[in-house]
Amino acid sequence: MGSCCSSEKVDEGVVVTPGNTTWRMFTYKELHTATNGFSDDNKLGEGGFGSVYWGKTSDGLQIAVKKLKAMTSKAEMEFAVEVEVLGRVRHKNLLGLRGYCVGTDQRLIVYDYMPNLSLLSHLHGHFAGDVQLDWKKRMKIAIGSAEGILYLHHEVTPHIIHRDIKASNVLLDSDFEPLVADFGFAKLIPEGVSHMTTRVKGTLGYLAPEYAMWGKVSESCDVYSFGILLLELLTGRKPIEKLPGGVKRTITEWVEPLIAKERFKELVDPKRRGNFDHNQLKQAIYVAALCVQSEPEKRPNMKQVVGMLKGYDTRGNLMQTRMDSVKYKEELLALDQRSDDDDDDDDDDGDGLEESCGVFGAMEVQKMQDPYNRYGNRKSSKHI
Ligand SMILES: Nc1ncnc2c1ncn2[C@@H]1O[C@H](COP(=O)(O)OP(=O)(O)OP(=O)(O)O)[C@@H](O)[C@H]1O
Ligand SMILES: [Mg+2]
Numbered sequence: 001m002g003s004c005c006s007s008e009k010v011d012e013g014v015v016v017t018p019g020n021t022t023w024r025m026f027t028y029k030e031l032h033t034a035t036n037g038f039s040d041d042n043k044l045g046e047g048g049f050g051s052v053y054w055g056k057t058s059d060g061l062q063i064a065v066k067k068l069k070a071m072t073s074k075a076e077m078e079f080a081v082e083v084e085v086l087g088r089v090r091h092k093n094l095l096g097l098r099g100y101c102v103g104t105d106q107r108l109i110v111y112d113y114m115p116n117l118s119l120l121s122h123l124h125g126h127f128a129g130d131v132q133l134d135w136k137k138r139m140k141i142a143i144g145s146a147e148g149i150l151y152l153h154h155e156v157t158p159h160i161i162h163r164d165i166k167a168s169n170v171l172l173d174s175d176f177e178p179l180v181a182d183f184g185f186a187k188l189i190p191e192g193v194s195h196m197t198t199r200v201k202g203t204l205g206y207l208a209p210e211y212a213m214w215g216k217v218s219e220s221c222d223v224y225s226f227g228i229l230l231l232e233l234l235t236g237r238k239p240i241e242k243l244p245g246g247v248k249r250t251i252t253e254w255v256e257p258l259i260a261k262e263r264f265k266e267l268v269d270p271k272r273r274g275n276f277d278h279n280q281l282k283q284a285i286y287v288a289a290l291c292v293q294s295e296p297e298k299r300p301n302m303k304q305v306v307g308m309l310k311g312y313d314t315r316g317n318l319m320q321t322r323m324d325s326v327k328y329k330e331e332l333l334a335l336d337q338r339s340d341d342d343d344d345d346d347d348d349d350g351d352g353l354e355e356s357c358g359v360f361g362a363m364e365v366q367k368m369q370d371p372y373n374r375y376g377n378r379k380s381s382k383h384i
Contacts, residue, residue, distance in 0.1 A: 205239025227291025
């Protein structure tokens, strides 16, 4: 592991951006030491961009270091620009940068370590057996993560579409305040390579149908993914479950008939054992139902989502909303692979269903054609 970090110039340098945010450059050596040589014991998990390690700096700060898979040197500058953009983004519900390290063949990103790990770990992983995620916390997580996405969509310039909203990208601090992570990485894809040709973004189950099938990206793709996340948070179900016979069922397919019959109590995560606010549940379920509509134009924007979740906007006719559950085409479901999410440890959720929330091999989707040619111009899929 060699030369890293333009350390001779900017070792320990503190950079203050105009937004009054501070981050600093780390040396490879410093991060190597902090993570005990990137040892497996320190590994928090692995995602589409590389591995994440827990570490502690010499001044006692707990950090999470994302060690990106090697990229071409041409991408180095793009990386620097990208982290600078991310360095300027500051919101209580977004996991901002603590710093980074750039070398000829290494790129590492440093974040604050989130002691409660990800929402995924609480719903289906390490902490799934705990009853820590009470109703109040769930509402706080729903509203906070929606506010983080609202900021990305409407308040930061240039606007950012996340494209990978999911439970492992919602991290939780010691107070269970949610911090949405991993926004903006799509730009790290080297020039000339379509983002659709990599497994960089998206997990089947969270993907809006127009994105999954035709590569059409807009803010409403994030709204769709947020709707799935919200359903997951309320019900404790995974976005895609494999039924005993091997058939895969999406969370929307499961939820739809229960909403239609207004059997709300049956929707709630059984771990709540009936401890939830019925009105809030109903409202949140309807918000989710609005978010996961197949037609992107019908979905609310994140401002409306936040308003509704906070109860400012109750949309009188919500009761008429019917969920148009997404049934991914067979060929898409066939592409679904097992997830390599570390903190998804495959607990059986008690009803014999096996998890199958897989990483989506977007590569194959590119070959699919939009039969209606509605979204022909794939250039529109560029984010930021
Ligand atoms: N700052 C952090 N504090 C604590 N845990 C973290 C932190 N950052 C990431 N993790 C955890 O490390 C694991 C790997 O994260 P990573 O972002 O690489 O993959 P992912 O979220 O599963 O997928 P994706 O690449 O699509 O984001 C996840 O379980 C994530 O929750
Ligand atoms: Mg992530």
